Amino acid sequence: MSKKKQKIKALKAEVKRLRRALEAPKGPLVSPLAPAAFPELPIVPGVRFATAAAGVKYAGRTDVMLAELAPGTAVAGVFTRSATRSANVLDCQAKIGSAPDAGAAIIVNSGNSNAFTGAAGDASVAAICDAVAQGLALPVDRVFTASTGVIGQRLPHDRITAKVTELVDALHPDGVAQAAAAIMTTDTFAKGAKATADIAGTPVQVVGIAKGSGMIAPDMATMLVYIFTDAAIAQPTLQAMLARLTDRTFNAITVDSDTSTSDSLMLAATGVAEHAMIDDLTIPEAAAFEAALHTVMHDLALQVVRDGEGATKLVEVQVTGAASEADARKVASAIANSPLVKTAIAGEDPNWGRIVMAVGKSGAVADRDTLTIRFGDIVVAEKGWVSPEYTEEAGAAYMKNDQITVAVDLGVGAARDTMWTCDLTYRYVEINADYRS
Amino acid sequence: MSKKKQKIKALKAEVKRLRRALEAPKGPLVSPLAPAAFPELPIVPGVRFATAAAGVKYAGRTDVMLAELAPGTAVAGVFTRSATRSANVLDCQAKIGSAPDAGAAIIVNSGNSNAFTGAAGDASVAAICDAVAQGLALPVDRVFTASTGVIGQRLPHDRITAKVTELVDALHPDGVAQAAAAIMTTDTFAKGAKATADIAGTPVQVVGIAKGSGMIAPDMATMLVYIFTDAAIAQPTLQAMLARLTDRTFNAITVDSDTSTSDSLMLAATGVAEHAMIDDLTIPEAAAFEAALHTVMHDLALQVVRDGEGATKLVEVQVTGAASEADARKVASAIANSPLVKTAIAGEDPNWGRIVMAVGKSGAVADRDTLTIRFGDIVVAEKGWVSPEYTEEAGAAYMKNDQITVAVDLGVGAARDTMWTCDLTYRYVEINADYRS
Structure with a gap:
């Protein structure tokens, strides 16, 4: 390939990247995760x-x-x-x-x-x-x-x-x-x-x-x-x-x-x-x-x-196998509130290391070697390491869904909790940097 | 000019335009908040x-x-x-x-x-x-x-x-x-x-x-x-x-x-x-x-x-007048970790309401009517309401600095704490959505 052709190719890739980055900030008028219509609601007597x-x-x-x-x-x-x-x-x-x-x-x-x-x-x-x-x-x-x-x-x-x-x-x-x-x-x-x-x-x-x-x-x-x-x-x-x-x-x-x-x-x-x-x-x-x-x-x-600001994905965080209900909530909220987890999901990146991080920082009882992490039905990590069956391709394909389940089994008890969050996008920053102006 | 040269020129112009539109996301190679140079460090015997x-x-x-x-x-x-x-x-x-x-x-x-x-x-x-x-x-x-x-x-x-x-x-x-x-x-x-x-x-x-x-x-x-x-x-x-x-x-x-x-x-x-x-x-x-x-x-x-990812502003959060040191740290960290505060600072928006919010959610002892909020030396809010001297123009001008001090006096005790954080920008989302790819 000639030098100029290479240059054109690189510039085109850069234009594509920049356009993608700009896309989200423009933002839709209605959340892409909105229900199709407002429901028909019955009269409530009284x-x-x-x-x-x-x-x-x-x-x-x-x-x-x-x-x-x-x-x-x-x-x-x-x-x-x-x-x-x-x-x-x-x-x-x-x-x-x-x-x-x-x-x-x-x-x-x-x-x-x-x-x-x-x-x-x-x-x-x-x-x-x-x-x-x-x-x-x-x-x-x-x-x-x-x-x-x-x-x-x-x-x-x-x-x-x-x-x-x-x-x-x-x-x-x-x-x-x-x-x-x-x-x-x-x-x-x-x-x-x-x-x-x-x-x-x-x-x-x-x-x-x-x-x-x-x-x-x-x-x-x-x-x-x-x-x-x-x-x-x-x-x-x-x-x-x-x-x-x-x-x-x-x-x-x-x-x-x-x-x-x-x-x-x-x-x-x-x-x-x-x-x-x-x-x-x-x-x-x-x-x-x-x-x-x-x-x-x-x-x-x-x-x-x-309707989360800038949301493009609905994320369900399921925690099982916790030592207590309080621990299960701690882990779920550490994951659901982590900007690193939420930006990875926005980028459709199956970055399970950030889930490990969130579990670790949560303060809940956890053991690296009994932890299992799933994206949907895909076992990503187990027994202290990435699962032998896991492939990045499978993880990346799953992350393209607009509803994502992140499931963590701590393997140290029987308590469970579920939380919901959304991804963290450019659009979120745009809305909140400009909200009052 | 050859066709390829024209193409390169057009693409370069487009990249420039898109980068300007995104500004932060292209990002500098070195943080804008970096020191001018690595210091001269002495030998340490042993x-x-x-x-x-x-x-x-x-x-x-x-x-x-x-x-x-x-x-x-x-x-x-x-x-x-x-x-x-x-x-x-x-x-x-x-x-x-x-x-x-x-x-x-x-x-x-x-x-x-x-x-x-x-x-x-x-x-x-x-x-x-x-x-x-x-x-x-x-x-x-x-x-x-x-x-x-x-x-x-x-x-x-x-x-x-x-x-x-x-x-x-x-x-x-x-x-x-x-x-x-x-x-x-x-x-x-x-x-x-x-x-x-x-x-x-x-x-x-x-x-x-x-x-x-x-x-x-x-x-x-x-x-x-x-x-x-x-x-x-x-x-x-x-x-x-x-x-x-x-x-x-x-x-x-x-x-x-x-x-x-x-x-x-x-x-x-x-x-x-x-x-x-x-x-x-x-x-x-x-x-x-x-x-x-x-x-x-x-x-x-x-x-x-x-060197915070995407950082364009260094923020010092000063908390005084807290009932205990633990409370002072709670309030400082609630402010320093709030995505809403950090995006407002990225947008140079003197959004003091979000500081009130962070104080409220921190769990620390606080009283709306004894709370004082300052941006630098500017008194923004006091006695449960916006300060009579405060103007949005003064607040907005202050937020253009690349080092920002947010000072909160809770007015309920003598404990204090200081934390440091940076703003939350498009660039942060870009880096963390794409980190591994």
Whole structure:
């Protein structure tokens, strides 16, 4: 080959490489991992929705949703443990468990998170709660709020309170899809999920919506989730179910996401369905409901990961054979949060050495010689070394999938855990280097 | 102009355009944060160096360094706590504290980390130690090894043992710069530092070299550091000093870096200097030496950050006013490890909300209303809200510096901590998505 031909070949390769590098930053408008469509969601007896365009920050779209809950509705909630959590979160935490007789309301705005806004933030929450309490003739301790969006800017709550009458007049049972759209911020798709449970012969609906800002690591207002059901469940039982399912769903999508300043997950059970009140976690009716609730929470949690900023691959991390459940979670989260693992997956590189690294750094009991690592069904490493059957070709072919399973068996016990994450791409850096500008 | 020449010209223009569009991803050959030059390092009495090109993996460069240490040399070491640490690390840990009468040797190769190589890895360490012990007439328990580079591939140790005679013959006191070059892997510059201490009128040298693979998060063989001095210090005293300074230097550059599989930091004190043996941490001579040692360790630690993959900014995170030292470290590491903080800095975005987020998620005692955040000397947020004097223009101008200080005062106590990190850029993703291909 002539020198010039060689030069042309090298330059062409460089152009190809650079174009590929540039491709991701342009980014799709909707995550490539998004579901094909927003699901058809049934009406949940006892719940009505309304949305409005209050112009908190965004123009030309709805940015407030109101949900009205029938008298007797039990409300459970799980919130961020952040030391700098928002005024809204503190207010909601104080109100969970208040007497349900009068019903309840949830009002959420997008565009401004009302976080780190000092005493003004508290005043905004109070003003919104007062307006909704008056509009729906509710005690103020039955009005729950959330705000999501930019932080450190005073919430122009007058724009929201000015819309309360309009919202109350517009309430109707069929508005959950509109509600899902109104709470979006940097989400590339609206998130909804449903399931049905049979409670001793009575069918009940479980419907949920979520907003995940698309941030892989925690930030303000990473996640808001609202789940509605017409089942009749006592508040303490509802709260217990919600808490234990959260560990396997929303707290399993990234270890850090449980501590952003606005994360809120609320579950409202209106009790309109005509079955005996469930007030014991151990009865079969509780198990039937919990299974449906898990379906909805798992579905929404994975949709949040699928909308991870810049995500091109959904990654399930399965850990088995751990000495304890805490160890299993440590290993899963070390892998799911490792930038080196996540960039390797973005590059479709079956870099199992980085999995070994993550296991090692996790702090869990592990033994090099009992560790097994699989990509999907492919055994990559076992007995302290690369598997004799493993080939880089097989590993590289598997990594081209848009759903990847990384399975680690520690071989030192019987505990297990599963977490979900996504890859770390150029697009993630682009979005987060430019987010506010 | 010929057709081929035109083609080359057009392709060159396209490459230039694409590189400009990507800017960081093409990346400089040497980190923009690198020091202007490798320092002039003095001879350390009692230490001799040699390097060789063994062809472990790289061609056309040296990849093995041997350091010979005079009889009586005390050797201290700090190693990774990873559960999957390499055979070399386990071997070194077993040997630290062995009788110093016969002297000692350190042999390090680049190109292959000998990690996750099963029983073969142990055999490689033994073979190398045997060869060096024979070549230098040392007991085998005074030969320390390290390997750095690709993991999960059998170390071709025959290539190293075949060079031992050549290395022994080439030993000379003036070879520390060559040693620094031989242990580089993905480093973009060789790292060296020096300091002098006055021990009761006797000057002693402290000279160190480091290899940081440039990985921001932990991976195999992230960091190797070797420090040499002619001071006379008892091994237990030397070990205690090294351990406590590590917390303020190499363990402060990222919280996770302390747990990669090959991280090794060794300190050899030959005792050739003619002063009374230092065997007590509380005497003034110990303090004088410790100050010099700290200078060298701090300098090398920052050089490792300056060579962070894709780094364009060096970031110092200062935390004050914490309730405890553990809390101060939690907050500093939450900030220094946050991808959202690091991408914002890459984008020169004074996104102080992400600092609030990191404080909140850290788990440390914090109060929104006593928190103060500064970028350099600029007060950004205080008393639970953005500072009235703060302007985005001032913040944005500050973020254009290539050295950034993020200072957080928690206002709840008197404990403090400082950590160092770098920004997270496209280039980081590119390097780590493509590392092995």
